[in-house]
Amino acid sequence: MNVVIITGGSRGIGASTALECVRRGFGVILTYNSQSTKADEIVNQIYGAGGKAVALKLDVGDTSSFLAFRSDVEKCLDTVWNTKQLAGLVNNAGYGLFNLIESVTEEQFDGLMNVHLKGPFFLTQKLLPLMKEGSSIVNLTSATTRVAFSGVAPYAAFKGGLNVLTRYMAKEFGERRIRVNAVSPGAIRTELGGGLNDEFETLLASQTALGRVGEPEEVAKVIVGLLTEDNGWINAQTIEVAGGFNI
Numbered sequence: 001m002n003v004v005i006i007t008g009g010s011r012g013i014g015a016s017t018a019l020e021c022v023r024r025g026f027g028v029i030l031t032y033n034s035q036s037t038k039a040d041e042i043v044n045q046i047y048g049a050g051g052k053a054v055a056l057k058l059d060v061g062d063t064s065s066f067l068a069f070r071s072d073v074e075k076c077l078d079t080v081w082n083t084k085q086l087a088g089l090v091n092n093a094g095y096g097l098f099n100l101i102e103s104v105t106e107e108q109f110d111g112l113m114n115v116h117l118k119g120p121f122f123l124t125q126k127l128l129p130l131m132k133e134g135s136s137i138v139n140l141t142s143a144t145t146r147v148a149f150s151g152v153a154p155y156a157a158f159k160g161g162l163n164v165l166t167r168y169m170a171k172e173f174g175e176r177r178i179r180v181n182a183v184s185p186g187a188i189r190t191e192l193g194g195g196l197n198d199e200f201e202t203l204l205a206s207q208t209a210l211g212r213v214g215e216p217e218e219v220a221k222v223i224v225g226l227l228t229e230d231n232g233w234i235n236a237q238t239i240e241v242a243g244g245f246n247i
Contacts, residue, residue, distance in 0.1 A: 001025070001027045001081050002027065002088070004087055004090065005029045005030075005089050005090065006031070006090040007031045007060055007090065007093035008033075008060070008092045008094060009032065009055070010031075010036075013092060013188065013223075014093065015030075015038070015042050017220040018030045018046065019042070019049070021224055021227070024227075024228060026224075027052045027080070029054050029073060029076055030042060030043070030054075031093065032056075033058065033059050036055070040055060052080055056072050058093075060094075060115050061111065061119055063114075067126060069123075070127060073127070077130070085132035086135060087135050087227070088138070088227040089137045089138070090137075090138045090140070091119075091120040091123065091139045091140060091162075095115065097154070098152065099151060099154075100151055100153075109154050112154045112155055112158055113154070116161075117158040117161045131176070134177045135178050136181075136228075137169060139162050139166050139183075140182070140223075141166075141184045142184055142185065143186040143187075144159065145184065147246045159184075166238065167180075170236035179226075180235065181235065181236065182239070183219060183222055183226070185240075185241050186204075186213075186214060186240065186243060186245035187207075187213040189201075189216065201213055207245060208244055210243040218241065
């Protein structure tokens with residue numbers, strides 16, 4: 001069976017992606033940082049649907065833990081799926097922060113950088129030996145890299161860096177036929193940054209051509225499509241999934 005890793009898979013887009021992966025026949029290793037109960041709930045849902053999944057703890061902002069995490073992944077691949085290789089990696093884990101540039105602290109800046117750029121860089125590096133030829137990597141970025149919102153400059157800057165990194169990964173991993181793409185969600189109904197209140201949702205919907213905010217499942221279907229051979233000739237791209245946001 002083809003097995004994929006989804007970081008931040010306990011809720012939101014990550015959880016929806018894990019469930020969609022199972023519908024498409026993948027085994028899933030999902031990671032969580034603090035939401036162990038929610039991660040277990042997703043694993044139970046997957047088993048209830050006839051699939052297989054494992055939840056592993058991982059702090060994407062702590063690169064010193066990545067070698068131990070890879071060891072845990074290798075054990076899971078062997079014992080649960082009787083394989084040694086991964087078919088996909090979804091770098092999804094992240095968090096939001098609203099703060100104007102004039103008041104962003106160095107600690108806040110470094111925290112966002114570690115999770116949204118440094119973490120995906122070095123986690124992918126450490127897992128690369130486990131990625132089989134012809135596998136797929138999907139990096140989650142953001143429509144805020146295209147549309148500027150006051151208060152999210154560091155977050156958007158690092159997501160923009162991840163867009164660039166996506167192209168370089170695709171270039172360097174191409175010899176092994178590993179495809180690398182980015183998915184850039186717009187306004188989606190998740191808990192990121194504290195979630196959406198009614199007023200903010202109405203504002204975002206008014207700026208979207210389709211007149212509403214998106215659902216995590218709608219992003220998940222695009223992510224999983226990129227993991228499959230259905231989209232095997234899409235590479236080095238950033239695909240915005242935003243319903244026509246600020247066009």
